[in-house]
Amino acid sequence: MKRNISWMLLFGIASLFVQCKDSGEDVKPDTDNELITTVKLKFTEQGTTNVSTFTSSDPDGEGGAAPVIQPISLKAATTYAVTVELLDESKTPAVDITKEVDEKAEEHLFIYTASPSTLLTYTAEDKDANNYPVGLVGKATTGAAGTGTLKVQLRHQPGNKNGTATPGSDDVNIDFVLQIN
Amino acid sequence: MVKLLISLLLVFTTTVSFSQTSSCACFIKGIVRDQHTSQPVVGATILVLGQNNGVFTDSQGKYQINNLCPGSYQIECRIVGYTPSRFKIDLTEGHIEDFNLEEDEVHLQDVEISAHRTDTPGSQPLTSLTGTELFKTRGDNLAESLKGLTGVTSLQTGASISKPVIHGMHSNRVLIMNNGVRQEGQQWGSEHAPEIDPFVATRLSVVKGAAGVRYGSDAIGGVVLVDPEELPFDKPLSGELNLVGFSNGRQGVSSATLQGSVKGWKGFGWRAQGTLKRGGNIRTPDYFLDNTGLSEKNFSLSTGYRHRGFGIDVFYSRFDTKIGIFSGAHIGSVTDLLNVIKNGEPLVKSGFSYDIARPNQNAQHNLIKAETHYHFNDGNRLQWTIAQQINDRNEFDLHGPRNDSLASLNRPELTFKLNTLTNDLVWDHRPIAKKISGQIGISSLYQYNLMSGRPLIPNFNQFNLGVFWIERYAKNGWELEAGVRYDYRTLATHRYVKKEKISTDFTFSNFSGTIGATKNITPYLSAKLNIGTAWRAPNVSELFSDGVHHGAAAYERGDSTLTQEKAINSIASIQYSTNRIKVELGGYYNYISDYIYLQPQAEPMLTIRGAFPYFKYTQTNAVFRGIDLSVDYELAKNLTLSSKLSYLNVYDKGNDNYLVMIPPNRWDNQLKYQLENIGPLKNVFVSAGNLSVAQQKRVPANSDFAPPPKAYSLWNMQIGSSIPVTEKNELEINIGIQNLFNVAYRDYLNRFRYYAHDMGRQVSIRLKWKFGASNK
Numbered sequence: 001m002k003r004n005i006s007w008m009l010l011f012g013i014a015s016l017f018v019q020c021k022d023s024g025e026d027v028k029p030d031t032d033n034e035l036i037t038t039v040k041l042k043f044t045e046q047g048t049t050n051v052s053t054f055t056s057s058d059p060d061g062e063g064g065a066a067p068v069i070q071p072i073s074l075k076a077a078t079t080y081a082v083t084v085e086l087l088d089e090s091k092t093p094a095v096d097i098t099k100e101v102d103e104k105a106e107e108h109l110f111i112y113t114a115s116p117s118t119l120l121t122y123t124a125e126d127k128d129a130n131n132y133p134v135g136l137v138g139k140a141t142t143g144a145a146g147t148g149t150l151k152v153q154l155r156h157q158p159g160n161k162n163g164t165a166t167p168g169s170d171d172v173n174i175d176f177v178l179q180i181n
Numbered sequence: 182m183v184k185l186l187i188s189l190l191l192v193f194t195t196t197v198s199f200s201q202t203s204s205c206a207c208f209i210k211g212i213v214r215d216q217h218t219s220q221p222v223v224g225a226t227i228l229v230l231g232q233n234n235g236v237f238t239d240s241q242g243k244y245q246i247n248n249l250c251p252g253s254y255q256i257e258c259r260i261v262g263y264t265p266s267r268f269k270i271d272l273t274e275g276h277i278e279d280f281n282l283e284e285d286e287v288h289l290q291d292v293e294i295s296a297h298r299t300d301t302p303g304s305q306p307l308t309s310l311t312g313t314e315l316f317k318t319r320g321d322n323l324a325e326s327l328k329g330l331t332g333v334t335s336l337q338t339g340a341s342i343s344k345p346v347i348h349g350m351h352s353n354r355v356l357i358m359n360n361g362v363r364q365e366g367q368q369w370g371s372e373h374a375p376e377i378d379p380f381v382a383t384r385l386s387v388v389k390g391a392a393g394v395r396y397g398s399d400a401i402g403g404v405v406l407v408d409p410e411e412l413p414f415d416k417p418l419s420g421e422l423n424l425v426g427f428s429n430g431r432q433g434v435s436s437a438t439l440q441g442s443v444k445g446w447k448g449f450g451w452r453a454q455g456t457l458k459r460g461g462n463i464r465t466p467d468y469f470l471d472n473t474g475l476s477e478k479n480f481s482l483s484t485g486y487r488h489r490g491f492g493i494d495v496f497y498s499r500f501d502t503k504i505g506i507f508s509g510a511h512i513g514s515v516t517d518l519l520n521v522i523k524n525g526e527p528l529v530k531s532g533f534s535y536d537i538a539r540p541n542q543n544a545q546h547n548l549i550k551a552e553t554h555y556h557f558n559d560g561n562r563l564q565w566t567i568a569q570q571i572n573d574r575n576e577f578d579l580h581g582p583r584n585d586s587l588a589s590l591n592r593p594e595l596t597f598k599l600n601t602l603t604n605d606l607v608w609d610h611r612p613i614a615k616k617i618s619g620q621i622g623i624s625s626l627y628q629y630n631l632m633s634g635r636p637l638i639p640n641f642n643q644f645n646l647g648v649f650w651i652e653r654y655a656k657n658g659w660e661l662e663a664g665v666r667y668d669y670r671t672l673a674t675h676r677y678v679k680k681e682k683i684s685t686d687f688t689f690s691n692f693s694g695t696i697g698a699t700k701n702i703t704p705y706l707s708a709k710l711n712i713g714t715a716w717r718a719p720n721v722s723e724l725f726s727d728g729v730h731h732g733a734a735a736y737e738r739g740d741s742t743l744t745q746e747k748a749i750n751s752i753a754s755i756q757y758s759t760n761r762i763k764v765e766l767g768g769y770y771n772y773i774s775d776y777i778y779l780q781p782q783a784e785p786m787l788t789i790r791g792a793f794p795y796f797k798y799t800q801t802n803a804v805f806r807g808i809d810l811s812v813d814y815e816l817a818k819n820l821t822l823s824s825k826l827s828y829l830n831v832y833d834k835g836n837d838n839y840l841v842m843i844p845p846n847r848w849d850n851q852l853k854y855q856l857e858n859i860g861p862l863k864n865v866f867v868s869a870g871n872l873s874v875a876q877q878k879r880v881p882a883n884s885d886f887a888p889p890p891k892a893y894s895l896w897n898m899q900i901g902s903s904i905p906v907t908e909k910n911e912l913e914i915n916i917g918i919q920n921l922f923n924v925a926y927r928d929y930l931n932r933f934r935y936y937a938h939d940m941g942r943q944v945s946i947r948l949k950w951k952f953g954a955s956n957k
Contacts, residue, residue: 021600023629023640024675024684030636036789060679062788063727063738100583156513156580166520166528169579170513173791 035061036097038087039152039172041072043080043140056152056174059089071177074120076145082122082138084110086154086172101154102136110135111153111165118143119180120150132163142180150178207272210245211292213238213258216411218492220556224615225260225294230267230704231759255760257704258294263303267758301388301404302395303653304662304697304711306754306767306809309386313864317899317915319947320425320434320458323357323377323385327405330387331809331825332767334844337931338372339507340430340463340940341475345375346930347389348769349805349829349843350402353720356392357405360496362550362568363396365601365628369638369720371932375405376500376546376572378479380423380436380456383410389809390769391750393693393715394664397624397647401715401748401773402805412450412485412494413440419909419953428944430474431533432460441953448487455480461535465938466925471531472505472538490556500546505537510936511579514791515886518734518935522887527937540579547571560611565604572599578635595634602627619652630721636728638721639676645669651695660699662711667692670718676725687724689745691716710753719743723777723798729788733932734886736786736793737779743800748773754809763813769806776803778833778840781884801835819855824848830879838881844930845877845889865902871895877929890934893926895919911951919943 038057044050052074058067074080086097101108105128112122112135122140124133157168213222221242228235229246231254238244249272257267270292301307308330310318318326324335324343334346344351352371357364359377367373379385386406393400413419418441425434440452458477462469481498509527512518521528550568557563575593582588607622626645632638651664672687697711726739754767779796786795807829814822831843851870859865877889901915923942927934 021629021642023631023642024673024682026631027640027675027677027682028633029677029680031634039789056789058789062729063736063786064679066787067789097583103585104583153516158580160529169511169517170790172789173514173516174789175791 035088035090036086036154036172037061037089038085038094039174040085040087041152041176042083042085043072043074044082045075046079046081054176056176057089061090067174069174069176071179072150073179073181074140074142076142076180078142080140080142082112082140084136084152098136102134104158105134105136106130106132106161107156107158108134108171109155109157109161109163109165109168110138111151111155112138112140113151113153114178115148115151116146119146119148119178128161130161132161145180147180148178150176152176205248205250207249207251208245208247209249209254209256209270209272209292210243211294212242213244213260213294214242218490218554218556218562219411219414219487220490222260222263225258225263228257228259228704230255230257232704253760255758256292259701269760301386301406302392302651302662302664302695302697302711302713303660304699304709305388305390305392305713305752306709306765307386307388309384311384313901313913315383315385316913316947316949317901317917319380319423319436319949320427320432320945321379323375323379323405323407326379326385327387329825329849331765331811332389332807332827332829333387334827334847334930336371336842337928337933339470339473339510339931339933341460341473341504342372342374342506344371344373345387345405346844347387347403347405348771348807349831353399353717354401355403355405356396356400357407358396359407359548360409360498360550361552361566362548362570362603363399363626365570365599365603365626366544366546366572367574367597367599369722372506372542373544373574376502376544377407378436378456378477378481378498378500379407380438380479381409381454381481381498382407384408389767390711390752391713391715391748391771392695393713393748394649394651394666394695397649397666397668397693398645398670398691399715399717401717401746401750402771409452409483409496412452412483413442414448414450414485414487415442416450417441417953420951422950424948426946427460429940429942430460430463431535432458432475434458449484450487451482451484453480453482459535462531462533464533464941466923466941467938468526469531469533470507470509470527470937471529472508472536472541474535474537475502475504476537477502490558490562491554493551493553496548496550496552498546498548500544502545503537503543504541506540506542507933507937508538508540508579510933511540512734515734515793516791518886521936539577539581542574542576544572544574546573557611562609564607564609567605568603570599570601570603572601573597574599576634593634595637596632597638598631600629616656617652617654619650621648621650623648636677637726639674639725641672641674641721643670643672645671649693658701662695662697664695665692666694668716672718672721674721674725685741687718687741689718691745691747705759706755706757708753708755710751712749712751714747714749716745716747718745719777719798726798729786729790729793734793735779736788736795738795738797740798743777743798744775746773746775746777746800761815765809765811767809769809771805773803773805775800776833778803780836781881801833803840804832804834806830819857821853821855823851823853825850832879833881839879841880841884842930843877843879845875845892847872847874849873859902861904862902863905866900868899870897870899872897874928887935889929890927893924893928895924895926896921909953913947913949913951915945915947917945917947919945 041054043052054070054072056069088095114120124135124138126134126137152174154172155168156171160167213225225238227244324345335343336351337343388404420439423436436456438454443449456479461474463473479500483496485494509529552566554564574597576595578594604625609620612618624647628643630641647668649666653662670689675684693714695713699709701707724739724741726737730737750771752769757764780799782795785792810826812824828846849872853868856865873894876892897919899917904912920942925938
């Protein structure tokens with residue numbers, strides 16, 4: 001009986017040595033590998049040096065403040081050279097994601113969809129190692145004056161890129177307001 | 182009334198059969214022991230159902246019932262503090278032997294009854310899986326194993342991740358007691374399955390209804406009990422080898438158990454157990470699901486010592502799993518999701534493979550537990566359980582970092598480390614006037630969580646203290662029970678918001694209560710009523726979520742002002758049982774105030790990946806009410822129909838609407854034919870069955886991307902037998918086919934229902950070799 005009680009005591013004392021930990025000391029800043037906060041579209045009117053840049057920016061990432069999307073305003077019946085730039089501005093300094101997309105060009109595809117479709121047509125002018133378009137550099141031709149939207153998607157298609165939008169998933173999916181004047 | 186399940190493990194049954202015809206000189210005798218302490222149970226009633234024949238166990242726990250005619254009987258054993266349980270016994274038909282008429286050589290059944298302590302309110306319905314019924318589920322994960330019980334379903338993420346759902350509730354509303362210790366993993370996540378190897382247990386039980394008084398926070402919908410067999414103190418070496426093969430996923434499972442005592446060390450017992458599981462891509466009727474393989478390696482070790490009233494058990498278990506997540510379920514935006522739904526089948530095609538690539542999750546759960554108890558000579562009993570759990574979970578997204586040097590490290594995008602220490606001290610007081618028994622207990626929980634990766638939940642430290650007191654009274658066929666509990670909880674959270682560390686502290690406290698009654702109206706008929714309350718504090722994800730839930734294509738935001746959720750559950754059941762028919766009918770009404778759920782917001786949340794539907798954790802008052810019916814009816818000799826019906830209706834009173842993700846009604850029917858013994862094959866049976874699941878029509882309007890899947894009906898078949906090889910060697914075999922007609926269906930509670938069909942036909946073969954212990 002005595003021995004039994006001492007067993008139990010021993011047991012209890014052992015439990016006191018179990019370490020407590022302050023989880024607050026170990027808290028780490030969040031890291032989101034894939035975050036893209038900013039998409040910059042640069043339209044250069046063909047044959048000129050007139051550059052217009054339109055940005056969608058959400059520096060605090062998902063949630064928090066809503067993204068600010070600038071309306072795109074272009075001239076009717078004009079051809080533009082289009083480049084796109086992707087940034088993660090939640091980090092300091094901002095991380096240039098464009099470079100990383102370019103390095104992994106055979107996994108990525110930009111899709112530009114105007115609605116109504118007569119407003120703008122887009123052709124990618126770059127190719128990846130497998131001769132599929134990428135869309136970091138391209139050409140856009142506007143139609144007659146009107147208002148609609150331009151959807152910009154970055155499709156992430158590791159291992160299954162085939163030149164179409166179908167495989168993979170969206171890394172970017174933004175609807176810009178599109179005004180053709 | 183009761184608190185315990187008596188599990189009538191029929192341990193030793195010997196039949197001697199020499200005799201005179203028409204002589205009603207058979208008898209049953211035996212001893213009733215508490216399985217855990219091996220102490221005899223004094224004053225238990227042993228009833229022969231259908232006859233007014235009953236006896237009490239004496240001071241050594243012994244009983245004897247005389248003057249029984251040869252035949253089949255239902256025997257019931259009951260005592261205050263233990264749930265009554267019944268078993269069937271065959272007293273062998275005597276054949277004419279004109280000689281040897283000595284007194285001892287009459288029909289005799291010697292039955293040792295082990296009463297198993299599980300600490301559940303006796304007036305709440307409890308269903309257990311043991312023996313052959315459990316064997317039929319071997320190789321399945323915990324939630325799938327329990328799915329056959331009425332009122333129990335599962336919440337799935339594909340075919341390999343499954344969580345138990347009791348009366349429509351899951352995750353933090355269902356408590357799992359693993360070996361007497363509350364399981365603490367990252368249960369808040371609907372894709373976080375309990376990290377438990379069912380092979381550890383020889384008994385899986387489900388307590389339905391709120392059991393907050395005994396178990397504390399989270400026991401709102403019910404409690405799942407995972408119990409291993411008692412250690413083999415002073416028994417010879419024995420063991421078990423289980424081999425399971427599944428055609429779908431080409432999955433193989435093997436599990437072995439070895440147990441015994443130590444020669445010369447009286448009172449010692451030990452057990453070692455291990456499981457290996459490996460599976461590949463699951464196939465629906467029309468296509469394979471890419472990256473749905475899994476791999477599991479688990480083991481457990483335990484040892485214990487008993488001396489007079491003293492006992493100590495030490496248990497260690499490790500669960501280690503790696504599960505591939507169907508890659509076709511990865512979406513970046515709502516557009517992606519709508520495209521898959523429109524396509525009707527996954528856009529990602531695949532063949533068969535065992536490879537587990539991204540996305541995947543791996544989890545390790547370590548449990549070390551020590552339990553010690555002492556039975557004082559005056560009838561008091563003290564029990565102390567201390568346990569530590571270390572739960573490590575790593576989740577890998579489909580895409581690693583874009584940066585090559587980071588990607589080559591192949592780090593998980595999410596890492597959770599949860600460390601939990603629990604202490605439970607329970608004092609069972611000496612029975613008062615042999616009629617009132619009760620217990621007083623104190624439970625503590627200390628826990629911390631460390632998190633890194635994608636923002637999801639904060640780091641936290643949590644402390645919980647609970648005290649409870651339960652008393653039971655039995656007289657004249659009535660068993661009454663009442664209890665109270667008080668819980669106090671503190672939660673300190675730490676997280677980064679915009680590169681700034683923010684710490685937020687919470688405290689919660691709650692009173693819970695339970696009252697219940699059981700009445701044995703006739704030896705065939707009993708009724709139970711229980712009214713119990715339970716609570717749970719909001720979990721960290723409900724308080725702090727803030728981001729897109731990629732599995733659900735929804736933006737989910739927590740609310741740090743949420744208060745605790747409280748349930749008042751009334752549950753009534755009637756049991757009628759004769760030799761030919763057994764009916765259990767239960768009804769429940771569970772009112773949950775401040776029920777926490779995701780409320781759809783009018784404005785979508787705009788992100789760089791487009792607009793996501795926006796949900797906020799909000800509180801309302803909800804009602805869960807339903808009926809569970811189970812009938813076993815012997816249609817003809819050896820032919821039994823088992824029918825189980827689960828009906829559930831859930832309503833959001835606060836908003837006058839339905840709630841999402843509630844299991845639809847289901848009806849399960851099995852027809853089983855028990856053959857006579859065929860040569861060396863014993864207990865041969867053939868069964869065929871059907872499960873019909875209705876379409877969930879009670880959903881809020883426009884709350885989902887796709888309507889709940891249509892009703893479905895699945896057929897299954899099984900054959901099984903046991904083969905006693907020698908007196909101490911037995912084989913058991915079972916061959917089953919699930920989804921016999923390879924029906925393409927989707928289940929409302931499978932979170933991948935948007936993306937793909939559920940599993941197609943599944944053929945399984947189960948083999949068990951048991952050695953060292955006498956055959957029953």
